[in-house]
Amino acid sequence: MDKSATIFVAGHRGLVGSAVVRKLQSLGYTNLLLRTHSELDLTSQPAVDSFFAAHKPQYVILAAAKVGGIHANNTYPADFITINLQIQTNVISSSFKHNTQKILFLGSSCIYPKFAPQPIPESSLLTGPLEPTNEWYAIAKIAGIKMCQAFRIQHSFNAISAMPTNLYGPNDNFHPENSHVLPALLRRFHEAKASNAERVVVWGSGKPLREFLHVDDLADAVVFLLESYSGLEHVNVGSGKEVSIKELAELVKEVVGYEGEIVWESSKPDGTPRKLMDSSKLEGLGWKPKVTLKDGLTDTYRWYLENVIANAHQ
Ligand SMILES: NC(=O)C1=CN([C@@H]2O[C@H](COP(=O)(O)OP(=O)(O)OC[C@H]3O[C@@H](n4cnc5c(N)ncnc54)[C@H](OP(=O)(O)O)[C@@H]3O)[C@@H](O)[C@H]2O)C=CC1
Numbered sequence: 001m002d003k004s005a006t007i008f009v010a011g012h013r014g015l016v017g018s019a020v021v022r023k024l025q026s027l028g029y030t031n032l033l034l035r036t037h038s039e040l041d042l043t044s045q046p047a048v049d050s051f052f053a054a055h056k057p058q059y060v061i062l063a064a065a066k067v068g069g070i071h072a073n074n075t076y077p078a079d080f081i082t083i084n085l086q087i088q089t090n091v092i093s094s095s096f097k098h099n100t101q102k103i104l105f106l107g108s109s110c111i112y113p114k115f116a117p118q119p120i121p122e123s124s125l126l127t128g129p130l131e132p133t134n135e136w137y138a139i140a141k142i143a144g145i146k147m148c149q150a151f152r153i154q155h156s157f158n159a160i161s162a163m164p165t166n167l168y169g170p171n172d173n174f175h176p177e178n179s180h181v182l183p184a185l186l187r188r189f190h191e192a193k194a195s196n197a198e199r200v201v202v203w204g205s206g207k208p209l210r211e212f213l214h215v216d217d218l219a220d221a222v223v224f225l226l227e228s229y230s231g232l233e234h235v236n237v238g239s240g241k242e243v244s245i246k247e248l249a250e251l252v253k254e255v256v257g258y259e260g261e262i263v264w265e266s267s268k269p270d271g272t273p274r275k276l277m278d279s280s281k282l283e284g285l286g287w288k289p290k291v292t293l294k295d296g297l298t299d300t301y302r303w304y305l306e307n308v309i310a311n312a313h314q
């Protein structure tokens with residue numbers, strides 16, 4: 001790829017988009033096209049089409065989406081299905097219409113059936129019922145994969161899809177209810193330590209297993225796929241390592257330095273019991289993750305202290 005190619009990174013202020021921008025800049029890409037949500041609402045078809053007509057990006061990385069953890073997905077199903085269908089339909093169809101050379105769409109491991117074989121190969125897509133807490137979001141993401149495939153089959157449009165596992169890192173969403181488990185626990189344990197609270201509440205049974213990938217590894221994989229993969233099938237992006245939510249909570253407690261007790265709130269949903277991705281396809285293409293969970297958590301906590309807590313005290 002030419003380092004001066006115009007690359008539109010949609011969602012560049014989010015967890016994934018900001019990591020992709022850091023990665024592209026570190027590799028010497030100089031012509032990044034970036035718009036905030038207020039500058040360009042991707043749910044508006046006329047606005048997206050005018051933007052593409054005016055700027056004609058050569059490459060597009062679609063990292064803008066309505067995203068949230070188990071509680072947000074379960075509480076706002078209409079938002080999760082509608083906004084995601086709108087954003088991806090507008091961006092993929094305008095990319096094709098205005099001659100983008102290649103687009104990379106980001107889905108999620110929740111596209112797979114709740115009881116898929118573990119580790120989950122790409123071929124498990126559409127082989128069984130979805131996890132109910134996030135089926136609305138999953139249906140939108142599955143439609144995104146199928147839209148990329150349909151444009152490739154009908155129009156030879158170079159649209160590819162990457163399916164990341166659960167991500168974390170700088171610029172994550174640390175909202176107490178609507179975020180994913182890892183940033184939620186970093187914040188909750190930090191606040192408990194700061195206020196000398198005797199216990200911290202963690203949702204569910206602690207038994208579900210999750211695979212976590214640092215967002216810098218994901219960004220590396222995204223750019224790797226953009227530069228080197230043009231297949232019909234979506235590609236899993238995982239770390240290959242899973243931990244139980246109980247183990248995660250113990251690790252966050254240690255990294256934050258909290259000494260109180262953990263209490264489990266069993267009325268909260270566990271979600272899918274296990275979703276370890278089979279990332280052997282990506283590994284076969286020549287890509288591997290680098291960041292361990294312990295190192296990634298330690299760095300993310302440092303980022304949280306320096307960027308969220310420090311700013312809150314200014
Ligand atoms: N986080 C995770 O664990 C995982 C994420 N993914 C996927 O990665 C992608 C990025 O997720 P992530 O970075 O975590 O999400 P974030 O919520 O951190 O970022 C999403 C970005 O999209 C922007 N956005 C949302 N709606 C619109 C809109 N209507 N118009 C313009 N911009 C909009 C947001 O801007 P604003 O905040 O201003 O609305 C934000 O910058 C998503 O496709 C997600 O499905 C996949 C697996 C796991």
Ligand SMILES: C[C@H]1O[C@H](OP(=O)(O)OP(=O)(O)OC[C@H]2O[C@@H](n3cnc4c(=O)[nH]c(N)nc43)[C@H](O)[C@@H]2O)[C@@H](O)[C@@H](O)C1=O
Pocket residue numbers: 067068069070071073108109110133134137165166167177178179180181182184185202203204208210245268269270271272
């Ligand atoms: C990436 C993926 O993310 C979502 O799926 P999820 O993996 O279930 O996401 P989660 O991070 O919110 O929860 C993981 C586990 O952790 C437990 N848990 C404990 N305590 C807290 C807690 O405080 N907050 C949260 N959110 N979860 C908690 C929680 O009960 C669950 O058992 C999808 O909806 C969808 O968005 C998607 O694709």
